[in-house]
Amino acid sequence: MIDKKIRDLIKKEEERQEKLVHLIPSENFASEEVRMALGSCLTNKYAEGYPGRRYYQGNGFIDEIENLAIERGKKILGVEHLNVQPYSGSPANSAIQMALLEREDKICGLKLSAGGHLTHGHPKITFSGKFFENVQYDVEEDGRIDYKKLEEFVLKEKPKMIMVGTTAYPWILDFKKFGEIGDKVGAWVVADVSHIIGLIVGGVHPSPVDYVHVIMSTTHKSLRGPRGAFIGVTKKGLEKDPELSSKIDKAVFPGLQGGPHENNIAAMAVCFAEADTQNFRDYATQVVKNAKVLAEALKKNGLKVFGTENHLMVVDVGKGRGKEVAVRLEEEGIVCNANTVPHDKAGPFRPSGIRIGTPAMTTKGWKEKEFEDLAKRMAKIIKVN
Numbered sequence: 043m044i045d046k047k048i049r050d051l052i053k054k055e056e057e058r059q060e061k062l063v064h065l066i067p068s069e070n071f072a073s074e075e076v077r078m079a080l081g082s083c084l085t086n087k088y089a090e091g092y093p094g095r096r097y098y099q100g101n102g103f104i105d106e107i108e109n110l111a112i113e114r115g116k117k118i119l120g121v122e123h124l125n126v127q128p129y130s131g132s133p134a135n136s137a138i139q140m141a142l143l144e145r146e147d148k149i150c151g152l153k154l155s156a157g158g159h160l161t162h163g164h165p166k167i168t169f170s171g172k173f174f175e176n177v178q179y180d181v182e183e184d185g186r187i188d189y190k191k192l193e194e195f196v197l198k199e200k201p202k203m204i205m206v207g208t209t210a211y212p213w214i215l216d217f218k219k220f221g222e223i224g225d226k227v228g229a230w231v232v233a234d235v236s237h238i239i240g241l242i243v244g245g246v247h248p249s250p251v252d253y254v255h256v257i258m259s260t261t262h263k264s265l266r267g268p269r270g271a272f273i274g275v276t277k278k279g280l281e282k283d284p285e286l287s288s289k290i291d292k293a294v295f296p297g298l299q300g301g302p303h304e305n306n307i308a309a310m311a312v313c314f315a316e317a318d319t320q321n322f323r324d325y326a327t328q329v330v331k332n333a334k335v336l337a338e339a340l341k342k343n344g345l346k347v348f349g350t351e352n353h354l355m356v357v358d359v360g361k362g363r364g365k366e367v368a369v370r371l372e373e374e375g376i377v378c379n380a381n382t383v384p385h386d387k388a389g390p391f392r393p394s395g396i397r398i399g400t401p402a403m404t405t406k407g408w409k410e411k412e413f414e415d416l417a418k419r420m421a422k423i424i425k426v427n
């Protein structure tokens with residue numbers, strides 16, 4: 043059967059992706075090779091368990107594929123153990139928390155409004171916020187974490203787990219500081235590097251590998267892989283608990299998930315190999331260069347910008363105007379998302395900013411000149427609106 047309706051819609055989405063300017067910092071364009079693996083026959087196979095320990099027959103090639111993904115991932119990340127089965131970032135964080143926390147233990151994460159993620163203990167509505175006691179740290183007026191204040195907060199609250207990871211934080215994260223602070227209270231320190239993984243692997247953001255116990259990342263953002271995630275266990279993690287790897291594996295399967303998506307895991311293996319090249323390191327360098335140019339050019343054009351030292355920034359577009367500005371920009375072919383600014387006076391439902399980043403358009407070949415021109419266009423639209 044040819045499903046004409048779905049084909050037409052995919053075609054339209056393809057054209058939208060081709061034509062517009064994509065600035066959502068968590069989006070990117072996966073290579074042909076990654077998409078080939080995703081759309082392959084691997085989607086047909088059940089493989090509950092882990093390589094060499096499957097519940098179904100017929101997993102010889104699947105084992106080779108998953109082992110290759112693990113090997114390649116461990117090489118570029120420098121971790122001791124890698125689980126490549128999490129379906130995506132949220133289930134991966136849930137698995138880590140399920141592995142290492144008991145009900146009512148205290149989890150500490152960056153506030154959502156300050157650029158944290160829902161799965162880092164956001165109260166009431168999320169798994170991490172419902173099943174564990176949560177305490178959240180904030181950023182300062184300038185959007186930066188004050189590590190002295192963070193230390194005081196952690197010493198007072200004594201969380202069992204500290205989540206270090208962000209979705210809208212434009213500054214370099216000091217993983218060493220986080221590690222030292224966590225050690226003072228004996229907490230698990232988990233780096234969720236979903237946003238900056240491409241920059242870490244590309245050598246333009248410090249790696250958390252020496253300072254935290256667990257590293258989680260999605261693979262579909264700055265790493266340019268398939269929608270998925272991995273959980274890595276570091277040497278420091280194994281020193282804290284020699285059983286850590288097996289606790290993580292058991293929480294992923296059978297704790298939270300069933301059969302792994304081996305088409306995804308093959309695509310992950312491809313993206314790990316692609317990331318282990320000079321070409322990718324050049325890409326990551328260009329992402330950061332482009333972001334700096336975009337931020338400076340927006341400032342030069344009269345806008346208040348938070349950032350940047352990484353791939354993204356938050357632009358203050360006026361109290362409560364984030365959503366309308368995002369809609370207006372989309373009408374002009376520029377796609378971004380509304381976002382709170384630090385200590386947003388308008389609250390989370392009518393945010394005052396937009397969040398923009400350079401990973402996707404850098405993949406399309408954009409350099410400094412294109413981003414400088416774009417800043418001028420954007421400033422005009424934002425100010426007139």
Ligand SMILES: Cc1ncc(COP(=O)(O)O)c(C=O)c1O
Nearest residue numbers: 130131132159207208209236260
């Ligand atoms: C820092 C961070 N962690 C976790 C996630 C969740 O990933 P997913 O959407 O794949 O569940 C995201 C997604 O935006 C993220 O930015």
